[in-house]
Amino acid sequence: MINTILPKSTIGIIGGGQLGRMLAMSAKEMGYKIAMLDPSEDCCGRHFADIFINSAFNDLKNLEELCKLSDVITFEFENIDVKALKILEKKYNFVQSAKSLEITQNRLSEKEFARSLDIPTVNYYKWNDENIVLKDKYLMKTLTLGYDGKGQKIIESNDEIEENTIIEELLDLDKEISVVAVKDRESIEIVAVVENEHRNNILFRSNIPANITEEIEEEAIKYTKRILDNFDYYGVMTVEYFLSNNKLIFNEIAPRVHNSGHITQQSANKSQFRAHIEAICGLTVGKIYNKETTMYNILGQNEDYFIDLIQRKKGYLHLYEKEARHNRKIGHMNFEGTVYLEDIID
Ligand code: ADP
Numbered sequence: 001m002i003n004t005i006l007p008k009s010t011i012g013i014i015g016g017g018q019l020g021r022m023l024a025m026s027a028k029e030m031g032y033k034i035a036m037l038d039p040s041e042d043c044c045g046r047h048f049a050d051i052f053i054n055s056a057f058n059d060l061k062n063l064e065e066l067c068k069l070s071d072v073i074t075f076e077f078e079n080i081d082v083k084a085l086k087i088l089e090k091k092y093n094f095v096q097s098a099k100s101l102e103i104t105q106n107r108l109s110e111k112e113f114a115r116s117l118d119i120p121t122v123n124y125y126k127w128n129d130e131n132i133v134l135k136d137k138y139l140m141k142t143l144t145l146g147y148d149g150k151g152q153k154i155i156e157s158n159d160e161i162e163e164n165t166i167i168e169e170l171l172d173l174d175k176e177i178s179v180v181a182v183k184d185r186e187s188i189e190i191v192a193v194v195e196n197e198h199r200n201n202i203l204f205r206s207n208i209p210a211n212i213t214e215e216i217e218e219e220a221i222k223y224t225k226r227i228l229d230n231f232d233y234y235g236v237m238t239v240e241y242f243l244s245n246n247k248l249i250f251n252e253i254a255p256r257v258h259n260s261g262h263i264t265q266q267s268a269n270k271s272q273f274r275a276h277i278e279a280i281c282g283l284t285v286g287k288i289y290n291k292e293t294t295m296y297n298i299l300g301q302n303e304d305y306f307i308d309l310i311q312r313k314k315g316y317l318h319l320y321e322k323e324a325r326h327n328r329k330i331g332h333m334n335f336e337g338t339v340y341l342e343d344i345i346d
């Protein structure tokens, strides 16, 4: 059973980047207080935190300090020390189990988990598999800590294999989609099914509705529900899939709100952020509906382009108050309908 945590209580958020910031914004709209922990003193979430603890993510003492201040604790970032979490979850109100983090923070264990649930994944090898003979192009990924394509490299032979990696077959991708879902005290609801286009491995554009067949959409929803059903977990969880030769293939799980879900701030009757806060507080999220919408990520080098655009085009600008460094995500912009901005400078 999940406890009901009502407004005016304190929600602890581990991580103060843009996801922590937008979670805090949604929670504060509802009248909750926020305690936040982040290693960066000037992280962008801090503006919406009532209490801020400046600490490394693996500092057990400071994590416990956050827990003591919080009626429920969540995170924007899955790479938290699982050992520390396993200790803390015995004493404090974590509703996303350390076990679910342990599975999802490792690319091999999350793929093994998907396979154990009969969900198709890409063919892969573990780096120390004695039977590997590479004779084509493969994608090598670090087992842990990668994001936005970081820690990934295309390799073609056995000598290029590095330790602690997974070596995946390089697929021809027709499309990429994500399913943002939420598990609350009563049920699992789909927040959105989103089509995603990446450029340089960074999410460039998201669209609702995803241009996929009804069968593929149903299959993706079925797998996502199956995953959530098998986790001791409340809140938003996102599953990324590939479409390759018309086949749906599991890619990875994010046990949290997700970049592709930013579109729901305008597409949905309830955003992923509010849905997550409600679910972890033991409330009922209810049915979520979406309308046709487009989202673009704003990278540091494109800040001026979007600030100029907001003056000329209808849209919903979200900036995170982050320094505009090259290829750093500093915001996103949502548009009603399907909107193509092909002239964004890289
Ligand atoms: P992360 O999002 O954690 O950086 P992903 O595994 O999602 O890592 O990879 C990032 C992107 O790289 C994917 O969205 C996809 O565009 C591409 N990619 C990942 N794995 C494969 C693969 N096996 N074959 C082809 N493209 C891939």
Ligand code: MG
Binding pocket: 240, 252
């Ligand atoms: Mg990914």
